[in-house]
Amino acid sequence: VDRWSFAVKKAEWDDVSSGVAGDFGLEVFFRAEGDLRVKLVEKESSAGRAGVRRGWRITKLNGSTNMTTTNSNAIVEAVYNSTSTVFEFQKPDGTTVTSTLAAGTYQQNPIFLDTVYTAGANKVGYLVFNSFLGDTTQIYNSFQRIFNRFSTENVKDVIVDLRYNGGGYVSVQEKLANYLVKSSATGGLMMKEVFNSKYQNFNETINFKKLGSLNPARIFFIVSDNTASASELLINNLKPYVEVKLVGPDATYGKPVGYFPIGVGDWYIFPVSFRSTNKDGQGNYFDGIPLDSKSADGLDKDWGNVQESSLANALSYITSGNFVPLSTTSTLGKSVEVAGKNKVFSDRSFKGAVIAPRTIKH
Structure with missing residues (x-):
């Protein structure tokens, strides 16, 4: 078995996937x-x-x-x-x-914060999004509210905070991508899902269908090595259409593959089933998507605090055109022991990109 395939009791997955x-x-x-x-x-x-x-x-x-x-x-x-x-x-x-x-x-509610800042002459929308799993009706209603607000307040740049977002439903990724992309992208290729040679009939091409009226000039993603799968998919899919910058403590996790559930008794098995590529054919980020600027995870600050290291780094670039020098960010260096134990904590969280079930012919 590869390092990502897994099995889970159906009742447990039903709770996890719906955010209970x-x-x-x-x-x-x-x-x-x-x-x-x-x-x-x-x-x-x-x-x-x-x-x-x-x-x-x-x-x-x-x-x-x-x-x-x-x-x-x-x-x-x-x-x-x-x-x-x-x-x-x-x-x-x-x-x-x-x-x-x-x-x-x-x-659970994966939307931890949404707000609007004034940075220099720019209005900046900030969204902290923690999972692509949960109550999708609640999530989609929140997306509509948030992006209507961003449009009403004339937001020019958007910061999407995915630092702990391990992924989830590809369909939720599609929805968020359609709110974030420019109107001119409608009809353009968002992504291809490619299966192995035995299941080419499952291959799928997904195009953008713009939602809302926001047309951001730039999108800044706050990421870490806990930013995985459906989160990476969102970043990769938007890159051909809008200027994208990544800031945070680490490059992303590196998981450009996904799966769908296969029911076996009272279990679901999730074998790695497909890989994804964007409009430019890019999707080989097994080593993660690299940062444009490294900044600490400001664990001493609450969400939305403009002095939090990674948020401050993105806002600095929006205001001045320059990222914050590393020497001015706090607690960037962590010991091997601290990094290792934090990984133990974070490995408890789901990391994946999940699509709807397919019918397997035996």
Whole structure:
């Protein structure tokens, strides 16, 4: 079996794919050795309802102050695998708050933030999008609202934050791509899905069908090595049609292939089934899509804070035509231990590009 194919119980996939979760609703990363931060929070979760925010520092878990990489197994148990944990957080103003969080079922919302900034003479739309899975009706309604707002406010440049987005449904990628692309792209090739020689009848060509009236001059993507599959597909598909810049801590994950579910009893198997290429025939980014400018993941800042390293880097280029020099970004260098443990945390998240089921002839 290749490194990406997998199998999952149908009931579990039905929950994951529709955005139904049953945990605390927060994820963590080490900002540096001994500095454990809240990476993201789901609004409707236990953590979200308690007011926990990205960027808060975790100083205690069930009374333990050991927030080091050598204690990562205990951290995983307390944060991800427990039904109840006592967290002590340090907020950005230095005050501390203790919250007992209980795991519970909630609906994820992959749109963490949308807002508009003024950067120099430009209006800039900012969208933090965390997954191409979830309640697609909710997601599509949000897309319509967001891009109507961007158009009404005369947004010229768009920043799409995909730094933790591991992918999901290719159909959701198509929808977002059609909002982001210029009107002149309508009818142009978005992507080709190419299967192996035994299943050439599944090959598909997908063209752009512009949605909304926004025609961005440039699109900036904030990415990391957790930006995978359907996220990379979006970037690759837009590149032939609009100026695209990538900023963030790392090049993207590197997964230009996808799959569809095959039902076997009460399981789905997801064998890697197809690869994707854009209008220019490009799609061989197995080593990831490279950055235009490297900047830290500002784990000490909440979403939308214009001083957060990667967002600030994109806004700097929009305002001045120059990215922020690396020496002025914070906490860029991380130890091998920190990077390795963060990978353990992030590997828990789904990474893939999923299309509708096909009928396999035996």
